Amino acid sequence: MTILLKTVDLRKQFGETRACDGVNFVVHKGEFLSLVGSNGAGKTSLVNLISAHLTPDSGQILFEDKDITFMTVSERIKAGIARSFQIVNLFDGLTVFDNIALSIFSRDGKAGKIISLAEHDDDVRRETLEVLGQFGLSDKTAVLAGGLAQGERKLLDVAVAYALRPKLLFLDEPTSGVSTHEKAQIMDTVSSVVRAGTVTAVVIEHDMDVVFRYSDRIVMMHEGAFLADGTPDQIKMNKDVANILLGVPLSV
Amino acid sequence: MRWLRERSKVQLAAVAAAVLLLLALLPPFIGVYQTQLLTYGLIAAIAALGFNLLLGYTGLLSFGHSAFFGIGAYTVAFLARDAGIHSMELYILLGLPISALLSALFGYISVRHTRIFFGILTLALSQVLYSLAYKLFWVTGGSDGLRVPRPTLLAGLVSFSGPGSFLRFVNSYYYYVLAVFAVCVVVMWVIVHSPFGKALQAIRDNEVRAAFLGLRISRFRWVAFLISGTFTSLAGILWVPLNGLTTPEILYWPFSGEIVFTALLGGFRNFSGPIVGGIVFTYLKTYAVATTEYWQLLLGVVLVMLILVLPTGIVGAVSRLADRLKAKGKS
Amino acid sequence: MSILVIQILNSLFYASVLFLIAAGLSLIFGVMRIVNMAHGTLYAVGAYVTAWLMGKAIALGVPLGWLFLLLPVGAGVVALAGFVIEPLLLRPFYRRAEEYQLLVTFGLLLILEDVIRFLWGGMPITADTLQDVVPIMHIGGLVYPGYNLVVIGIGALAAIGLWAGIYRTKFGVMLRATSQDRRMASALGINVGLVYMSAFAIGCFMAGLGGAIIVPSQAAVLGMGVDALILAFVVVVIGGLGSLQGALVGALIVSFVRTAGIQFFPEIELAVLYLIAAIVLLIKPTGLFGNA
Numbered sequence A: 001m002t003i004l005l006k007t008v009d010l011r012k013q014f015g016e017t018r019a020c021d022g023v024n025f026v027v028h029k030g031e032f033l034s035l036v037g038s039n040g041a042g043k044t045s046l047v048n049l050i051s052a053h054l055t056p057d058s059g060q061i062l063f064e065d066k067d068i069t070f071m072t073v074s075e076r077i078k079a080g081i082a083r084s085f086q087i088v089n090l091f092d093g094l095t096v097f098d099n100i101a102l103s104i105f106s107r108d109g110k111a112g113k114i115i116s117l118a119e120h121d122d123d124v125r126r127e128t129l130e131v132l133g134q135f136g137l138s139d140k141t142a143v144l145a146g147g148l149a150q151g152e153r154k155l156l157d158v159a160v161a162y163a164l165r166p167k168l169l170f171l172d173e174p175t176s177g178v179s180t181h182e183k184a185q186i187m188d189t190v191s192s193v194v195r196a197g198t199v200t201a202v203v204i205e206h207d208m209d210v211v212f213r214y215s216d217r218i219v220m221m222h223e224g225a226f227l228a229d230g231t232p233d234q235i236k237m238n239k240d241v242a243n244i245l246l247g248v249p250l251s252v
Numbered sequence B: 001m002r003w004l005r006e007r008s009k010v011q012l013a014a015v016a017a018a019v020l021l022l023l024a025l026l027p028p029f030i031g032v033y034q035t036q037l038l039t040y041g042l043i044a045a046i047a048a049l050g051f052n053l054l055l056g057y058t059g060l061l062s063f064g065h066s067a068f069f070g071i072g073a074y075t076v077a078f079l080a081r082d083a084g085i086h087s088m089e090l091y092i093l094l095g096l097p098i099s100a101l102l103s104a105l106f107g108y109i110s111v112r113h114t115r116i117f118f119g120i121l122t123l124a125l126s127q128v129l130y131s132l133a134y135k136l137f138w139v140t141g142g143s144d145g146l147r148v149p150r151p152t153l154l155a156g157l158v159s160f161s162g163p164g165s166f167l168r169f170v171n172s173y174y175y176y177v178l179a180v181f182a183v184c185v186v187v188m189w190v191i192v193h194s195p196f197g198k199a200l201q202a203i204r205d206n207e208v209r210a211a212f213l214g215l216r217i218s219r220f221r222w223v224a225f226l227i228s229g230t231f232t233s234l235a236g237i238l239w240v241p242l243n244g245l246t247t248p249e250i251l252y253w254p255f256s257g258e259i260v261f262t263a264l265l266g267g268f269r270n271f272s273g274p275i276v277g278g279i280v281f282t283y284l285k286t287y288a289v290a291t292t293e294y295w296q297l298l299l300g301v302v303l304v305m306l307i308l309v310l311p312t313g314i315v316g317a318v319s320r321l322a323d324r325l326k327a328k329g330k331s
Numbered sequence C: 001m002s003i004l005v006i007q008i009l010n011s012l013f014y015a016s017v018l019f020l021i022a023a024g025l026s027l028i029f030g031v032m033r034i035v036n037m038a039h040g041t042l043y044a045v046g047a048y049v050t051a052w053l054m055g056k057a058i059a060l061g062v063p064l065g066w067l068f069l070l071l072p073v074g075a076g077v078v079a080l081a082g083f084v085i086e087p088l089l090l091r092p093f094y095r096r097a098e099e100y101q102l103l104v105t106f107g108l109l110l111i112l113e114d115v116i117r118f119l120w121g122g123m124p125i126t127a128d129t130l131q132d133v134v135p136i137m138h139i140g141g142l143v144y145p146g147y148n149l150v151v152i153g154i155g156a157l158a159a160i161g162l163w164a165g166i167y168r169t170k171f172g173v174m175l176r177a178t179s180q181d182r183r184m185a186s187a188l189g190i191n192v193g194l195v196y197m198s199a200f201a202i203g204c205f206m207a208g209l210g211g212a213i214i215v216p217s218q219a220a221v222l223g224m225g226v227d228a229l230i231l232a233f234v235v236v237v238i239g240g241l242g243s244l245q246g247a248l249v250g251a252l253i254v255s256f257v258r259t260a261g262i263q264f265f266p267e268i269e270l271a272v273l274y275l276i277a278a279i280v281l282l283i284k285p286t287g288l289f290g291n292a
Helices: A043-050 A073-079 A096-107 A122-134 A150-162 A180-195 A208-214 A232-237 A239-245 B002-025 B027-058 B066-082 B088-110 B115-135 B165-193 B195-205 B207-211 B217-243 B253-266 B273-291 B295-309 B313-330 C002-032 C039-059 C064-093 C098-120 C128-133 C147-167 C170-180 C182-187 C192-214 C224-239 C244-264 C266-283
Strands: A003-014 A017-023 A026-028 A032-036 A058-063 A081-083 A168-172 A200-204 A217-222 A225-230 C136-139 C142-145
Touching (some): A003 A043, A017 A058, A032 A180, A073 A081, A081 A150, A096 A150, A150 A168, A150 A180, A180 A200, A180 A208, A208 A232, A217 A239, A225 A232, B002 B165, B027 B165, B027 B217, B027 B273, B066 B088, B066 B115, B088 B115, B088 B217, B115 C098, B165 B195, B195 B207, B253 B273, B253 B295, B253 B313, B273 B313, B295 C098, C002 C142, C002 C147, C002 C170, C002 C224, C002 C244, C039 C098, C064 C098, C064 C192, C128 C147, C147 C170, C147 C192, C182 C192, C224 C266, C244 C266
Antiparallel strands (some): A217 A225, C136 C142
16 A cells, blocks of 8 residues: 555644654555544644644654655645644635635635636636535535535535545544534545545544444544554454543553 | 526626716716715725725725825825826826835735734834825925826826816816726726635635635735735825825825725625725715814714614615515515 | 933833823723724823813812822823723624724724814813923923923833732732633623723723823823824834733833934934834734733
8 A cells, every 4th residue: 555644753742731742643545544532632733733734843744755844734735635624614705616616726726816707717617516516515506605504514614625636635523513414424425535536534533433434444542642553343342442432541 | 507697797797887877977967066076986985995805805904095095196296296297197007006016015014914913003004104294394295295286188188277177177087087996896896706806705704724725825915905005096096186185194094094984884795885885985074074063073973883783884784685675575 | 411311301201101091002902802093082081181170270279289189080080981981882892803893993083083172172272380380400401391200200100000900909810810811700700891891991091191191291182192092002012912011111112212213313203113113013913022
């Protein structure tokens, strides 16, 4: 398997808290990977470090064998890393259509075009409608993102990141706060685009049913470090994981 | 779908053309004073349109747009006095790049901040210009300001001297400003509907997410500032020949406040808000000044009431009302 | 030499007044997160009220020494105005975007400017009798109004009083708690509404006191508030919005630069001040002492 992303001894500390304590994280091309662990385990910090939302204290991040540790957000996006956020982050004053179209404009380096109407770009238009179709949002194109229901917002949030056509897509709790039915819809969509081949997904998720059902591989974090790493079956058998999931403290 | 899109655009163009035609037909009916007032209104609309690219579309409240209005006006005054230029087209052609340069400079400094700090920074920078205009009286005429004679229009084809020239000027100038105004509206409409305009709105709504689309936020804000300032300076350029005089008052920060007021009055969340606001504010202020010595008080009360009762401005309130009526009609 | 002493005293005199205005502005921002654009005008109200009261008192034959009592009275009137303005005009907007809050205070500025014009007309009014009560001083061969030293003293007292009030009293603890985290303060049982009202009134008192102490030496004129506001902005931008030390240091910097400016570069004196503010904002956005 080809290694897409690798972190080497990545460290980040907030005061006394070690959010990332020498993490060596590997993502293989084409996999659906879940990051699990209790709140404060360092999952989001790890994603923040990789997506340049945070700068590491030390360590290295390699993406397709290139050192991206000191790249800016926009350089990393150009390299092919996109992400969504734990709390829905949309452009509420723009339509659903424009939310997606903007991703595509930005990806293609067309977002700076001033003297041309956005809707006259037929390529972007076609692709936007295609993405909206994939995510089941076709009948919401003209609705303002601020007017969507929570489940739809979550879907759109994922779609906005996906429309950047990243090689590596990080989704931070894409199913939090939505109904079971919508959870399935979101995860089915994400997993189908991963299976389709072009995207590798790393998903932070709390719902273990969802995790076991969709993941190729599961990585469990605890106190800024990796506790377990394996297939869903291996993880199910892991004692430490079971203890943490059941809320039993680790024996030292 | 495409057809629908085109139809809505045709409708929009038809409404715009109708309004333009109405404005073009007005002068013979309303007389010279009203024509002059309406010209001021259109100019205020251009200023507010530019200002609103920042407030309404980028989410940045500038309290220093008097600087750009003022730089436009003073540039014209200098060109008239020191270079002997009396052509309106040259005023515009020379004035815009100079104003754009200043906007670029102020913008470069200001967009490093947002929210209240952006407001204070723009305010402080604009007051540098004010104090210079006020104190360097041998250059700027100090508080007396600088007089600007009536320029020629259309590359010298239309000039104004001799008896009756005032009336002719007011009339011709109205159409001149109306034409420039129409161009401004179209250009601004295209800008806010361009990918760039969408990006600005995205930045306004959610800066962090916009950054994670790969947009370089401060670059976009800077360009928005540059366009915004230049638009407002065009208003200043158009204003000074009509007023015949420019004084430091238009650089003073309460004038920036009036520009903010204008956008708010019309509604800064709508494209046409600042246009309506510019015209209504001009009339409101003129009549307030004419009826009472305490016009500021009147404006202040209107402003507070506006924020309290009509935070989306005139256009916002009207469109909400229209939506409600439409919904009623359907049910 | 004596000219230098006089210039330093002038700077301190000016700094005292500016500190009072800026500290009030900063306090209001620190606690309520509102930039009060009407603050300069409240300072002007303090000056007008004091000058007017002094005129009445002199006409009534009040002994001149007693006139000093009118300084806190003038400031108190502005504080009372603050008690009315906060619940009536500002409170409805706390949940709204900060643009609206800013604009409401701008509306208040427009209203107050005309209220001043309505009550006292367009002519400047003075209260220089009080300045004459304090004996003239001789510095070297030059004369200097002793009243200016009184103003410097009041400025220093106000700084100490404010510091003690914020850092040494129970109310100060409540004030600081509210400014740190409004919701937490409310959960701890602090009456946030009352704290807001008091903070705004104290800020108004400071501005009013600034106006009261300057009016015996400079006449109250229309537009004085609008000018003062911008200088107060410069002060808080340099010192840091919301910081008391910042207001003090900022006021000193602005005053000394201004005094030097009037002496050496009068044409660009104000421009230089605004530029200093812009540069500070660029290099240290939170100001020298700010942390917000």
